[in-house]
């Protein structure tokens with residue numbers, strides 16, 4: 001009863017994100033009453049395994065007791081305070097810890113991922129302006145990249161479905177070839193293809209460095225592109241090219257930060273440090289909106305001046321929110337106390353093993369895995385495959401959101417063996433039925 005009632009009221013009053021609302025005439029909308037671990041429960045007693053970590057944000061399960069306790073404790077001390085002219089313990093501690101973990105000592109906070117992208121783009125441009133190079137106004141990104149959907153972030157995003165409608169509102173930006181190894185030629189290795197893509201980046205920077213402020217990139221994995229994975233050599237080469245041509249490197253680790261790719265940050269696998277590191281999504285364990293842009297002393301010093309306008313006069317009302325920072329601290333505590341990166345290697349090996357029948361299915365292409373992310377394409381002519389798969393999975397208690405014909409798993413790190421087997425078994429069942 002409660003399910004049906006909330007569904008109707010939500011459709012009447014809530015405009016849901018990334019949705020053609022009319023599709024809800026046939027697609028179910030699922031009211032969720034509570035969450036626990038990897039499970040989401042509706043009001044009728046059905047449960048759904050959250051195999052997409054609620055849009056890639058959840059790391060340690062829903063209603064995690066340790067994060068709950070930290071947020072509750074913070075709630076009775078300080079929920080929020082203006083961060084201009086004031087500071088508080090959680091934001092100081094979080095900034096210090098992120099600095100130790102990344103080697104980037106200055107933390108500027110936003111609310112969502114897209115706001116972090118906006119901050120990094122503006123900061124890069126403003127750095128060059130403060131450094132006597134106001135002509136460096138252009139940004140370069142990868143083909144099929146995703147950096148968020150506010151107007152500035154959408155300008156460097158390259159997903160036609162999200163972008164084309166708004167083209168007249170956007171700044172021009174340049175896209176260089178993506179090192180996504182699915183785009184390699186037959187017989188070409190991921191590393192060789194990455195090297196070929198670097199040549200294209202090099203040609204672009206060689207010609208345009210004088211007017212280019214930054215190259216923004218999703219390290220190792222282009223999520224919205226369909227979990228496209230690429231060789232770390234590309235990042236290494238991109239860092240060297242950005243150094244050579246005096247262009248900033250912005251690493252958008254909004255999706256891949258906090259252990260998703262197997263290391264705490266994806267850039268570590270290439271042994272590089274970006275000029276700007278954008279973090280969000282998993283930063284609070286999936287609890288509260290928070291984003292941060294971490295940057296270098298060099299960037300920071302270019303703004304440090306007696307003149308007001310040389311400062312970075314950007315703000316969001318909830319910047320550095322105390323509850324969100326406290327959730328982030330609790331999340332980092334779990335990483336340390338539970339040796340999460342090490343444990344995830346074990347979890348990943350088990351899930352990869354459980355998914356072998358999926359990998360070997362006749363309709364499955366490009367089965368791939370990186371850290372705590374698995375993805376594959378389904379060979380199908382059915383243009384509605386994604387929707388059908390989504391709906392059929394829900395009917396079996398599994399929350400998946402295919403991107404086109406790419407099916408992926410990005411489960412919370414706390415997924416247990418029985419849950420992995422359920423995920424694998426259910427997926428196989430869906431392939432047998434739908435393909």
Ligand SMILES: *Cc1c(COP(=O)(O)O)cnc(C)c1O
Nearest residue numbers: 112113114146147148223254255
């Ligand atoms: C999700 C995402 C963003 C945008 O974050 P929001 O919080 O949705 O605004 C930006 N970049 C990448 C790589 C993302 O995955």
